[in-house]
Amino acid sequence: MSGSTPRRPRRHDPGRRDRLIDAALTVIRERGVAGTTHREIARTADVPLGSMTYHFASLDEVLAEAFTRHAALVARVFDERLSAARDRDAAVEAVISLVSDDLLGSQHDLVLSVELYVAAARNPALRAVTQAWMARSRQALERHFDATTARELDALIEGLVLHSALSTDPMTPGQIRHAIYRYLS
Amino acid sequence: MSGSTPRRPRRHDPGRRDRLIDAALTVIRERGVAGTTHREIARTADVPLGSMTYHFASLDEVLAEAFTRHAALVARVFDERLSAARDRDAAVEAVISLVSDDLLGSQHDLVLSVELYVAAARNPALRAVTQAWMARSRQALERHFDATTARELDALIEGLVLHSALSTDPMTPGQIRHAIYRYLS
Amino acid sequence: MSGSTPRRPRRHDPGRRDRLIDAALTVIRERGVAGTTHREIARTADVPLGSMTYHFASLDEVLAEAFTRHAALVARVFDERLSAARDRDAAVEAVISLVSDDLLGSQHDLVLSVELYVAAARNPALRAVTQAWMARSRQALERHFDATTARELDALIEGLVLHSALSTDPMTPGQIRHAIYRYLS
Amino acid sequence: MSGSTPRRPRRHDPGRRDRLIDAALTVIRERGVAGTTHREIARTADVPLGSMTYHFASLDEVLAEAFTRHAALVARVFDERLSAARDRDAAVEAVISLVSDDLLGSQHDLVLSVELYVAAARNPALRAVTQAWMARSRQALERHFDATTARELDALIEGLVLHSALSTDPMTPGQIRHAIYRYLS
DNA sequence: AATGAATGAGTATTCATTCAT
DNA sequence: TATGAATGAATACTCATTCAT
Numbered sequence: 124m125s126g127s128t129p130r131r132p133r134r135h136d137p138g139r140r141d142r143l144i145d146a147a148l149t150v151i152r153e154r155g156v157a158g159t160t161h162r163e164i165a166r167t168a169d170v171p172l173g174s175m176t177y178h179f180a181s182l183d184e185v186l187a188e189a190f191t192r193h194a195a196l197v198a199r200v201f202d203e204r205l206s207a208a209r210d211r212d213a214a215v216e217a218v219i220s221l222v223s224d225d226l227l228g229s230q231h232d233l234v235l236s237v238e239l240y241v242a243a244a245r246n247p248a249l250r251a252v253t254q255a256w257m258a259r260s261r262q263a264l265e266r267h268f269d270a271t272t273a274r275e276l277d278a279l280i281e282g283l284v285l286h287s288a289l290s291t292d293p294m295t296p297g298q299i300r301h302a303i304y305r306y307l308s
Numbered sequence: 309m310s311g312s313t314p315r316r317p318r319r320h321d322p323g324r325r326d327r328l329i330d331a332a333l334t335v336i337r338e339r340g341v342a343g344t345t346h347r348e349i350a351r352t353a354d355v356p357l358g359s360m361t362y363h364f365a366s367l368d369e370v371l372a373e374a375f376t377r378h379a380a381l382v383a384r385v386f387d388e389r390l391s392a393a394r395d396r397d398a399a400v401e402a403v404i405s406l407v408s409d410d411l412l413g414s415q416h417d418l419v420l421s422v423e424l425y426v427a428a429a430r431n432p433a434l435r436a437v438t439q440a441w442m443a444r445s446r447q448a449l450e451r452h453f454d455a456t457t458a459r460e461l462d463a464l465i466e467g468l469v470l471h472s473a474l475s476t477d478p479m480t481p482g483q484i485r486h487a488i489y490r491y492l493s
Numbered sequence: 494m495s496g497s498t499p500r501r502p503r504r505h506d507p508g509r510r511d512r513l514i515d516a517a518l519t520v521i522r523e524r525g526v527a528g529t530t531h532r533e534i535a536r537t538a539d540v541p542l543g544s545m546t547y548h549f550a551s552l553d554e555v556l557a558e559a560f561t562r563h564a565a566l567v568a569r570v571f572d573e574r575l576s577a578a579r580d581r582d583a584a585v586e587a588v589i590s591l592v593s594d595d596l597l598g599s600q601h602d603l604v605l606s607v608e609l610y611v612a613a614a615r616n617p618a619l620r621a622v623t624q625a626w627m628a629r630s631r632q633a634l635e636r637h638f639d640a641t642t643a644r645e646l647d648a649l650i651e652g653l654v655l656h657s658a659l660s661t662d663p664m665t666p667g668q669i670r671h672a673i674y675r676y677l678s
Numbered sequence: 679m680s681g682s683t684p685r686r687p688r689r690h691d692p693g694r695r696d697r698l699i700d701a702a703l704t705v706i707r708e709r710g711v712a713g714t715t716h717r718e719i720a721r722t723a724d725v726p727l728g729s730m731t732y733h734f735a736s737l738d739e740v741l742a743e744a745f746t747r748h749a750a751l752v753a754r755v756f757d758e759r760l761s762a763a764r765d766r767d768a769a770v771e772a773v774i775s776l777v778s779d780d781l782l783g784s785q786h787d788l789v790l791s792v793e794l795y796v797a798a799a800r801n802p803a804l805r806a807v808t809q810a811w812m813a814r815s816r817q818a819l820e821r822h823f824d825a826t827t828a829r830e831l832d833a834l835i836e837g838l839v840l841h842s843a844l845s846t847d848p849m850t851p852g853q854i855r856h857a858i859y860r861y862l863s
Numbered sequence: 864a865a866t867g868a869a870t871g872a873g874t875a876t877t878c879a880t881t882c883a884t
Numbered sequence: 885t886a887t888g889a890a891t892g893a894a895t896a897c898t899c900a901t902t903c904a905t
Binding site: 347360 | 877878879880881
Binding site: 613644658 | 709710711809834843845
């Protein structure tokens with residue numbers, strides 16, 4: 124308990140707030156929102172507890188910042204994949220690889236997203252984050268698909284990801300491709 | 309301090325365990341898994357705190373029982389809707405009404421389901437519950453659709469429900485119908 | 494810090510709530526309301542911290558109970574002194590000895606009373622306690638004096654006590670007697 | 679996070695220490711000594727937190743300065759009222775109007791005074807302030823009354839003020855006048 | 864001369880769980 | 885069989901004060 128902690132003389136530390144947000148994302152991934160506490164984040168970032176409440180007014184603020192960052196990262200991938208597609212066929216491929224490679228590839232972010240959904244159900248501040256995020260991914264899809272299709276496709280992607288996230292036998296890339304093709308055919 | 313507590317003389321109370329599970333579901337719905345505590349459940353069921361640990365070995369046991377019951381209720385609706393369908397067309401209508409009426413109709417159970425998904429991500433005992441549930445709804449769909457279609461359809465349903473649950477403008481029944489038709493066409 | 498605390502195996506302890514209220518009064522006397530914390534009270538009563546919040550919903554509740562008890566004790570002395578007086582002269586003597594002996598005699602209760610006054614200025618629950626107490630002491634005085642005199646006398650008593658409490662040279666019994674005589678002459 | 683904080687470019691600011699003392703008095707009035715913190719004072723004065731410990735060695739120093747200023751203000755009113763009185767009758771009127779108008783007129787200073795009394799009970803530095811203050815108001819009274827009368831009158835004033843401060847039905851000016859007349863008759 | 868950042872001790876409160884009756 | 889009392893670990897958050905810039 125004691126003796127193992129090396130001295131930690133780090134008075135001047137610009138960018139600490141930033142590192143704390145990253146640490147929060149790590150903790151949410153590993154322990155869930157329910158297991159995300161000031162202490163756990165501080166420990167993960169190797170920072171004294173008091174530092175948390177210096178940089179953030181409340182734990183909710185930390186969560187909101189963390190999820191905002193997560194949503195921005197995922198949304199960027201969406202944008203990049205879809206803006207790189209030159210025609211509809213390429214867009215379909217982009218969606219498939221988005222789900223197979225980006226979303227399901229990293230167990231990590233997948234759990235994060237689901238955590239965010241649930242947290243948003245109780246926390247209005249977080250709900251704003253999810254909604255902005257949903258809107259942004261829909262817009263990315265609308266580069267290539269009409270509004271109705273974009274919306275439905277977005278829901279299908281959500282379902283495929285969630286299902287795979289929770290299943291013992293998640294869908295293979297081939298199965299993902301099949302489902303999306305079928306819908307978009 | 310006195311006078312406000314109504315008498316509660318219920319020493320012999322068969323079925324109390326049962327009522328506690330229902331109370332747990334109520335609390336999960338209203339406060340989320342994170343806000344579900346022995347105390348809150350006991351208060352909701354109007355039962356002394358000590359009664360909780362008398363009937364359940366741990367809070368996790370309570371959660372598992374509660375979610376098992378919830379899953380059974382939802383699965384039953386799935387079964388009933390789909391077994392009532394005489395042909396594929398009727399099955400398609402059944403799926404549509406399942407989503408529009410049963411799942412989205414009651415905000416209640418919708419939140420409950422998402423809560424379960426996330427809780428399952430951390431808790432192996434709960435994961436078994438979700439998986440049994442997923443398997444069962446897939447089976448119900450397989451009465452009318454081939455295995456691949458059933459699986460994909462199940463994911464689509466999930467996505468539509470989740471999306472609507474979190475959106476400020478949830479899909480209308482007409483939009484739900486459109487999405488499912490399109491997929492099954 | 495450790496090693497000096499003897500085992501404290503006291504699971505069954507009826508009357509604990511009561512002892513906690515007394516402990517709270519002790520702490521208020523010694524440390525002031527500002528220095529009265531759950532921890533300090535628990536330590537004084539030699540009881541685990543968790544016990545405090547088991548018996549009281551909040552620290553304010555503890556304060557209210559403690560001051561209510563204090564007020565009741567002081568009011569009782571008032572009642573006894575004054576009801577023992579057979580005529581007006583005896584009543585005057587009773588008031589004098591009340592101030593000199595009972596109120597100023599014990600530095601203890603004197604500080605307690607002033608603490609209560611200030612706490613009441615911010616805390617409506619405590620204000621109710623002070624007001625009930627004021628009313629009661631006025632009633633006791635009204636056994637022997639008309640309403641106006643009772644009220645004014647009550648204020649004079651307050652002033653004499655407060656002044657003496659804070660002064661480096663508090664009034665002697667003779668001076669107290671002189672002041673009261675002069676007013677009642 | 680941004681945009682809401684108005685610019686505050688006040689590097690050179692003589693008289694800041696002074697403004698901080700006034701801000702402290704404001705905070706004590708509104709939140710009590712218990713609620714008076716570096717942060718609250720800095721916020722009230724619209725000054726960075728670090729400025730507090732730059733100008734004052736400790737919070738106690740701030741309190742002492744604040745109360746000293748408060749006592750000086752009240753004492754000045756005492757002096758002015760009483761030095762304006764040309765004879766004993768005028769002095770009696772002066773005392774009455776002191777209590778009715780100056781002390782009870784402004785709820786403000788009334789609470790402040792009582793706060794000071796209690797704080798003084800625990801804090802020797804503050805006790806010196808109250809005692810100097812008491813001495814000074816007694817001196818003012820001694821311009822017109824003998825030493826014993828001055829002392830007793832001072833206590834009566836204290837009692838009338840405290841009583842009125844805490845009562846739901848504070849004394850009317852007429853009642854104040856009656857009490858003081860009776861004592862001085 | 865002045866301040867934003869940092870920190871560690873402390874606060875009220877919640878809670879799962881244990882235990883004596 | 886049932887329960888009120890008890891407990892210790894944990895939680896979010898506050899704050900006086902120190903320090904590097």
